[in-house]
Amino acid sequence: MNEKVKEKVEKAIEEIRPNLQADGGDIELVDVDNGIAKVKLKGACASCPMSTMTIKWGVESFLKRKVPEITKVETV
DSSP: OOOHHHHHHHHHHHHHHHHHTTTEEEEEEEETTEEEEEEEEEEEHHHHTTTTHHIIIIIIEEEEEETOOEEEEOOO
16 A cells, blocks of 8 residues: 555544543554554553454544545554
8 A cells, every 4th residue: 555545544543642642552553555554552552451442443433534545454
């Protein structure tokens, strides 16, 4: 996937990052491949039992709205 899409995802993650940091966590974009954003949860988010829901209902839905080229978000 081109660098422009990756830049858009990075920008969108910067918008959502404060929400995760407020709960003691963080998120890092690892890669974007064929419409799939691969992210790594850090801090409190890495071990949180709710992290799957955070990714699906929070991060994924937000990124899909902001960057239409994204079809899925996976944690790595």
